[in-house]
Amino acid sequence: MSTPAQGEPPALDVSLASTPCDLDGVPVILSRITALSQGLQSSDHERRLQLLGEARALVQAIETPRDRMIMDMWARVMTIGTLRIGYESGVFGEMLKDGGRPKTVSELAEATGFDPVMLSRVMRHLAATRHITETGPQEFALTSFTRAMTLPIIGESYITASVIPGTTPTYTLAPQSMLPIYLKEANYNPAAAGWDPANPTTFQRVAATNGQEPLNLFDYIAARPGMARAFSNHMAGSAQGTTRWMEAGFYPVRERLVDGGCVDDDDPEAVFLVDIGGSTGHDMVVFQSVYPDVPGRLVVQDLPDVVAGAKVDGRIELMAHDFFQAQPVRGARAYYMHRVLHDWPDDKCLLILGEIKKAMRPGYSRLLINENVIPTTGARWEVTALDLGLFVFMGAKERTEGDWYEILEKKMGFKICGIWSAANAVESLIECELVV
Numbered sequence: 001m002s003t004p005a006q007g008e009p010p011a012l013d014v015s016l017a018s019t020p021c022d023l024d025g026v027p028v029i030l031s032r033i034t035a036l037s038q039g040l041q042s043s044d045h046e047r048r049l050q051l052l053g054e055a056r057a058l059v060q061a062i063e064t065p066r067d068r069m070i071m072d073m074w075a076r077v078m079t080i081g082t083l084r085i086g087y088e089s090g091v092f093g094e095m096l097k098d099g100g101r102p103k104t105v106s107e108l109a110e111a112t113g114f115d116p117v118m119l120s121r122v123m124r125h126l127a128a129t130r131h132i133t134e135t136g137p138q139e140f141a142l143t144s145f146t147r148a149m150t151l152p153i154i155g156e157s158y159i160t161a162s163v164i165p166g167t168t169p170t171y172t173l174a175p176q177s178m179l180p181i182y183l184k185e186a187n188y189n190p191a192a193a194g195w196d197p198a199n200p201t202t203f204q205r206v207a208a209t210n211g212q213e214p215l216n217l218f219d220y221i222a223a224r225p226g227m228a229r230a231f232s233n234h235m236a237g238s239a240q241g242t243t244r245w246m247e248a249g250f251y252p253v254r255e256r257l258v259d260g261g262c263v264d265d266d267d268p269e270a271v272f273l274v275d276i277g278g279s280t281g282h283d284m285v286v287f288q289s290v291y292p293d294v295p296g297r298l299v300v301q302d303l304p305d306v307v308a309g310a311k312v313d314g315r316i317e318l319m320a321h322d323f324f325q326a327q328p329v330r331g332a333r334a335y336y337m338h339r340v341l342h343d344w345p346d347d348k349c350l351l352i353l354g355e356i357k358k359a360m361r362p363g364y365s366r367l368l369i370n371e372n373v374i375p376t377t378g379a380r381w382e383v384t385a386l387d388l389g390l391f392v393f394m395g396a397k398e399r400t401e402g403d404w405y406e407i408l409e410k411k412m413g414f415k416i417c418g419i420w421s422a423a424n425a426v427e428s429l430i431e432c433e434l435v436v
């Protein structure tokens with residue numbers, strides 16, 4: 001990439017590799033950590049996240065470039081793998097039994113059928129990386145984190161990070177690690193190199209290289225029940241612990257959707273809310289618990305295999321629906337999509353939105369889009385990581401406010417009524433209506 005005009009970067013002394021990154025900054029970070037941790041309650045999410053940011057800054061200040069490189073290159077990927085092993089082999093489940101008392105490798109090996117020598121190596125890495133506690137020679141106990149690993153919404157997420165036995169060499173890690181190679185091949189200009197990153201996606205290119213049918217991500221998942229379950233659990237897990245748009249202090253549901261313009265009580269078919277691409281319905285479950293009394297039907301739509309695996313109760317209805325086809329629910333009060341449009345490049349979003357637009361009733365129906373709105377500065381790392389992940393998996397992206405205006409108002413002709421967010425929320429809620 002460097003051009004003669006830019007010249008070579010200046011040569012640095014090799015000792016930089018083993019010099020702590022910013023020891024001088026440590027006292028300042030520590031004083032911020034002390035201030036933030038005074039009287040901190042677990043319910044104070046915003047302050048807790050600030051503290052977490054400072055704790056990470058502290059590690060980055062203390063570590064040397066060499067420390068960091070070894071952690072990234074050797075430990076992180078192996079940690080993801082060993083966590084999956086702990087979950088999938090049933091070792092973590094065994095460790096949770098008997099009140100979570102410390103257990104020896106031999107006990108755990110006998111209970112799970114795991115080879116004791118191999119298990120001991122796995123446990124040693126998990127203990128060295130502080131994911132379990134070493135309570136004695138060959139004896140370990142779970143930490144709070146690995147206790148939570150026994151919850152499918154956390155533990156199954158690790159399955160999405162690697163391989164389902166007997167199906168395919170890779171799911172998420174290999175495509176992510178191939179991005180640098182494909183970008184380099186394209187001289188860091190995919191479009192100029194004639195590569196439409198959505199066709200084929202990095203994910204599809206890796207599959208093709210491995211001699212597999214290069215399915216799109218969602219077709220790939222649909223073809224594998226274990227992966228579909230893991231992905232749905234991952235979606236549910238990643239939505240935990242943040243304020244959702246239907247919760248207090250975010251989007252005023254009653255004021256915007258219920259008061260003075262709700263569904264016709266006399267129409268038994270009237271639909272209040274449709275969650276399009278709603279996975280197994282976890283958002284609608286929260287909506288129903290916060291607003292048990294809104295009139296009208298609550299409908300969750302997703303691909304057939306996804307809704308087949310859903311268990312919902314109360315008034316929630318499940319409906320198999322491909323959002324590229326005509327929307328069967330006409331004239332609902334609100335059409336809602338969470339983390340759907342970010343999966344698709346603009347041309348596909350226009351198709352999805354076009355089907356919803358045709359189903360909306362002018363002057364009545366609203367479109368609710370629950371997505372990231374990347375700020376001009378200070379984007380959060382989980383959003384920036386997801387943005388690049390979406391490039392890899394779908395040739396798609398997270399969008400800025402300008403991107404949303406471009407797609408929703410300029411290209412689709414909706415009016416954006418407002419964009420709501422909350423302190424402890426990652427994503428925003430964009431409300432749109434038809435221009436009449």
Ligand SMILES: C[S@@+](CC[C@H](N)C(=O)[O-])C[C@H]1O[C@@H](n2cnc3c(N)ncnc32)[C@H](O)[C@@H]1O
Nearest residue numbers: 218235277278279302303306321322323338339
């Ligand atoms: C990133 S997930 C988001 C799920 C859920 N809205 C959430 O935020 O947890 C995208 C969802 O879109 C669904 N999906 C993908 N292609 C679809 C299609 N053509 N029609 C309907 N749903 C689809 C997937 O099955 C998946 O549940």
